[in-house]
Amino acid sequence: MIKKLLKLFLVFAFFVCSNQVVAQSLQGKVADSSGVVIPGASVQIVGQKLGTSTNANGVYSIKLPAAGSYKVRVTFTGYVNNEQAVAVGKTVTTLDFRLDETKADLGDVVVIGSRSTPRTNIESVVPVDLISTKDIKVFAQTDLTQILNFVAPSFSSNRQTVADGTDHIDPASLRGLGPDQVLVLVNGKRRHTTALVNINGTFGRGSVGTDLNSIPVAAIERIEVLRDGAAAQYGSDAIAGVINIVLKKVTPYSFSTSFGQSNSKALGREFLDGRTFQADFSKGWAFNNDKGFINFAVQYLKRDNTNRGGLDTRPLLYAANPTKGALESEAAFQARFAGIKAADDARAAANGLDRNNMQVGQSDSQNAGGFLNGQFNLGKTAELYFAGGITHKTGSAAGFYRLPTQTTQVDLSIYPNGFLPLIDTKINDYSFSLGLRGKLGTWDYDLSNTSGENTIKFNINNTVNASLPTGTSPTSFYAGELLFRQNTSNFDLNKKHTFDGGFLTSLNTAFGAEFRIDNYQIKQGEPLSYSNGGRMIGTSPTASGSQVFPGFKPANALDKSRNNVGAYADFEAEFGKRLTLEAAGRYENFSDFGSNFSYKFTGKVKLFGDVSLRGAYATGFRAPSLHQQYFNNESTQFVGTNATQVLTVNNANPIVAQFGVGALKPEISKSGSLGLAGRIAKTFTFTIDAYNIDIKDRIVFSSQYARERSGGVLVPTGVVNQILNTVDPTAQVNSVQFFTNAITTNTAGIDVVLTNKFTFSSKSNLILSVAGNVNKTVVRSIQGSPKIESDPNLKAKLFDRLERSRFESSVPKNKLNLTATLNIEKLSFVARTVRFGEVTFLNAVDPNIPANGLPVQLDQTFSPKWVSDFSVSYQASKVWSVTVGANNIFDVYPDKLYIDPRDNANNLSGTPGNTYSGSLDNTSNGRFLYPRAVSQFGFNGRYVYGKIACTF
Structure with a gap:
């Protein structure tokens, strides 16, 4: 049986x-x-x-x-x-x-933040801003960083001025963190960073970011900004979040050109400068028989400089201020000084030496670039895809004017009136990505390799090497080159399991591995750009190398590489239609400093209708860049109004060891977020997300350790003097600076995005949006090496008040964006106003300590400002459209810098006194009238433009 x-x-x-x-x-x-x-x-x-x-x-x-x-x-x-x-x-x-x-909803779909099914930004498990082609092209901004600065509330970036290489590459911030704490992807693949490390006095000092402006706007379909820690998903750098740039696919022929210029009134003058011309073209073709596509886009951008500098208020341009004789009466001294000044002013007028001698504003720039994006289908289960771009950018930016009185920095036989040196750059950027994706059994696979390179060549013009024999110095120098190269190989596997009935509806499983190689190079300049010819002015040695930017020496040249291997696992489960949970972990091992493991947990629960509660907790890390580990040079920098030779040393240099500082470690973060997102009544969408980010071992660029002096004489027993004398016994180098893991910070904030669409008819509608960000960064602790901690003077200089303000208050603490778009038949009216919150500058010397005898106003808070834009577009036909408009239509400027009335040098008719040197004057003797050490929204004023677009 x-x-x-x-x-x-x-x-x-x-x-x-x-x-x-x-x-x-x-x-x-x-x-x-x-x-x-x-x-x-x-x-x-x-x-x-x-x-x-x-x-x-x-x-x-x-x-x-x-x-x-x-x-x-x-x-x-x-x-x-x-x-x-x-x-x-x-x-x-x-x-x-x-x-x-x-048409109403296509722009909402995002792929960043999850390795499962693409979702709308309000359905995403983590907060994601989506910026469409229309958002990118509707206003006059032509640089990607400037577009994002006015569109994305948690993003901040401004053009810098008189900041060497940083004049040509805009540092950017997401959620108030540094330029190197946001990861940039193109089509989901890691984008290489720039070769430049910011070492001057700007926001992001000591950091290395990505040159977003090397990606032509014409090639972009949309931008996804993931505002959440994502190192466990995407790797190092993603502490603040991820910016994913998605390239165009199949598109019609598209051509546009625009022209505009500043039309502004400030400082009692009218400015017509900053002329900008832009032209772009893009087209995407679909291959026959569903074989794929290819898209080609190019863009050319020419931008002239602007200048909002003030008049140089130093009384004497050709001679040093006289000193009062011991037996000379005050009246006699005043009369003698008046005569000297009158002769000095007459000489300046006769020789054409203008007191408006600086170029304080955006640099000259020309940018030409192109991108290819394509896919070729290999049968029904596999496809070959690729993306590649090349950009060539040239720029010219000015440094500080060298006056005839600065005898150790000028050659009067060549420049009898002094000179304004120029830093001219040639920046080349290359990238190429090739991949194969398809089906491997029941798994989806993606195998890819992405290479990128950024090079910056420095040519210094309208300058001299003041140390060469009189009259022999060239006026142009090749100062060297920086190069960064990166190659990333990825293999990803993904599978989504669906289940009928039961508690678990679906489970998406993803695994992957990554191998990355980084290479960083410094190439020396021509010998005369860095050498010292031995010329003396009396008993004073003259400055070595090309003024404003001495060339890289043979000792600075290097070629350093590293590699890292990473592996991740990512699981995302859906429990019915209401609950989604995700867990991800990533292990990375670097050849130069070791390994790290990061993890992330996220969840979303649908409360009612299309309204969801979402949250995340993540750990993250940022590996120290090769630039931070190895960059070294000697440069001329201005501390207050005084030129100083600054030595930047890397952590392999014995000087750093004498400070007790060792090799750099990775930054480690812990972050959490909680928010609401959804849609109400089909037209109103909203996202509200709060976040908190703790970062320890944060890498900073130290304050400058200057040689100790007493009464103008070097102190032989000074710790810094003893250290610097080991490499520079002649004391030509005035100070030294280096990188170190020194601070712990906390950043907390909230992002809000509200959008509603009102439809009046099939051809008319109104779209209103409100987007805002509030954030605050606090330096919780400062920790130096045991040697630095044991010496109060060394500890005070490691991370002074000025450096603290770069982290805590140099970008707006809040930003609010209000935008209205009204479409009526063939007309489109767009109005936008952005409120940039306050920023605060802290002087390196604390004016709140009575013993310093300084006015508190040397610390300065710049009040919030509203900057408004308006444009009108007319769709003349299905092919042609015309747009006219103005950015900053009400010609708003930041608050002016405070001028200390005790600085007699700021009063041309006053008595030249010795009680105050002007070295703490924020305006640098009246030449900077608007803030440059902190970034709010720039100071170019009103910009008017016109644009023609053709699509067919």
């Missing part, structure tokens, strides 16, 4: 298994109207609990219980649902779908 039952069971099992094998199946591909595949689209059998989603190649497959007629529905956010009937026979049936875009 048992044998008979066993036989019956085996026969039944065979019958069931056989039916499973021969069960009918339906398969196909889902693409958009242009033929580009759509991964993550939902495919459902109407009336049955059968469904799946498309893989990375847009392919789906469903096993059906029997042959027959079925209705199949395909849905994807941002596209119109498509439903078709199909008759399934006894063989595999193929049914492809094309989805049409819904």
